[in-house]
Amino acid sequence: MSSSSAQLIYQGKTLNLPVLSGSDGPDVLDIRELYSSLNLFTYDPGFTVTANCESKITFIDGEDGRLLYRGYPIQQLAEHSDFMEVSYLLLYGNLPNITEKEKFVSCVTRHGMVHEQIRNFYGGFRRDAHPMAIMVGVVGALSAFYHDSLDIKDPRQREIASYRLLAKMPTLAAMAYKYSLGQPFVYPQNSLGYSANFLRMMFAVPCEDYIVNPVLAKAMDRILILHADHEQNASTATVRLAGSSGANPFACIAAGIAALWGPAHGGANEAVLNMLSEIGDVSRIPEYIKRAKDKNDPFRLMGFGHRVYKNYDPRAAVMRESCYEVLNEMGVKNDPLLVLALELERIALEDEYFISKKLYPNVDFYSGIIFKAMGIPASMFTVIFALARTVGWVAQWMEMIADPLQKIGRPRQLYQGVVERNYTEINKRV
Numbered sequence: 001m002s003s004s005s006a007q008l009i010y011q012g013k014t015l016n017l018p019v020l021s022g023s024d025g026p027d028v029l030d031i032r033e034l035y036s037s038l039n040l041f042t043y044d045p046g047f048t049v050t051a052n053c054e055s056k057i058t059f060i061d062g063e064d065g066r067l068l069y070r071g072y073p074i075q076q077l078a079e080h081s082d083f084m085e086v087s088y089l090l091l092y093g094n095l096p097n098i099t100e101k102e103k104f105v106s107c108v109t110r111h112g113m114v115h116e117q118i119r120n121f122y123g124g125f126r127r128d129a130h131p132m133a134i135m136v137g138v139v140g141a142l143s144a145f146y147h148d149s150l151d152i153k154d155p156r157q158r159e160i161a162s163y164r165l166l167a168k169m170p171t172l173a174a175m176a177y178k179y180s181l182g183q184p185f186v187y188p189q190n191s192l193g194y195s196a197n198f199l200r201m202m203f204a205v206p207c208e209d210y211i212v213n214p215v216l217a218k219a220m221d222r223i224l225i226l227h228a229d230h231e232q233n234a235s236t237a238t239v240r241l242a243g244s245s246g247a248n249p250f251a252c253i254a255a256g257i258a259a260l261w262g263p264a265h266g267g268a269n270e271a272v273l274n275m276l277s278e279i280g281d282v283s284r285i286p287e288y289i290k291r292a293k294d295k296n297d298p299f300r301l302m303g304f305g306h307r308v309y310k311n312y313d314p315r316a317a318v319m320r321e322s323c324y325e326v327l328n329e330m331g332v333k334n335d336p337l338l339v340l341a342l343e344l345e346r347i348a349l350e351d352e353y354f355i356s357k358k359l360y361p362n363v364d365f366y367s368g369i370i371f372k373a374m375g376i377p378a379s380m381f382t383v384i385f386a387l388a389r390t391v392g393w394v395a396q397w398m399e400m401i402a403d404p405l406q407k408i409g410r411p412r413q414l415y416q417g418v419v420e421r422n423y424t425e426i427n428k429r430v
Contacts (some may be wrong), residue, residue: 041412057231065311076317083224090395111167112188115145124180131176131300131383132261140254149329150248162394169390173383174201195221215329219322226315229392235259239393241409256393257386266382269368272303282343303365312360330373341369
């Protein structure tokens, strides 16, 4: 762990700060003794250079464009694995053998239904309520129904809660979609795989049979894999922070959903379609490319570049392949918005400005196009993101609970407000 140290001298005092080395990535300066020894805090808005935990789950190398789940490159998992197998990997640390996978899939599948009274929650929302608003409410409400998995000190109860969250999230998400349409809810079917089951609950109706398209099921499975975890992002950090207080797992995941709802986080793929709608026509692409290059113009090309990846987003290459498979399967290449998206992609990949700044299409760009081709409305994009990320949130939450160094989160501040002053009676104030 600590292989060297850094020396800090402040007001005549010297403090040796250990430098911790991880298995990959940059070293970390251990500042835990900074306040007690020198009465100092650090200032890091957004915590962008602060490690708040030790983790073994996911690693990102933004410079080289690498994303690893438990050491496995995301490209390999997306090509060879499925979402249930990746979920097991994130939760338990290793890929399952045949027996382990069958048992895991069986356990998750059996938890797919939700308590029948949860249906009543949906009726309390306006018909035009955003599905994410519904998800924040109903996921948090699960804690009122499953009292036998709320003891976070019991490893078995934590495991049961993780299965319930993973299994019920597709059901709750599909119910939110059905509610927005005024259609009856569709119950899960245990004979189907995770992604196929979700698509059926989204699109089936009682008056006719629904056959899941295997191409679309595979694409959805890949989307879930690619979004399953992404290190200590805003929503994951929120889950950990909520969990550090001892909150139950359902409340913690609801907090993560709320954080994901922000347009700067989970709403990026929805923003891509909004941008495409604003551009409107292929003939206007040069105009908007010019605007994107103008620093004084507030317009930004959504779905290009990434704040973490300074190279090509490793998830985007996989998503691009799935994007073209879905477009071919659905035969919607003539859709004006999709034609516009593909032309924008072609120009950006050939334009020297975007190449030099490494503003490549990212995972959000392609996922938005796939969802549009599938007939999934923009309001559901972030919900599906939450569905995918749930297993990552749960894995991070379980890791945090088991960490002997875990403490309740308590960020500090640089106070710039008024110094202490005395109260003045109201008739004496000027």
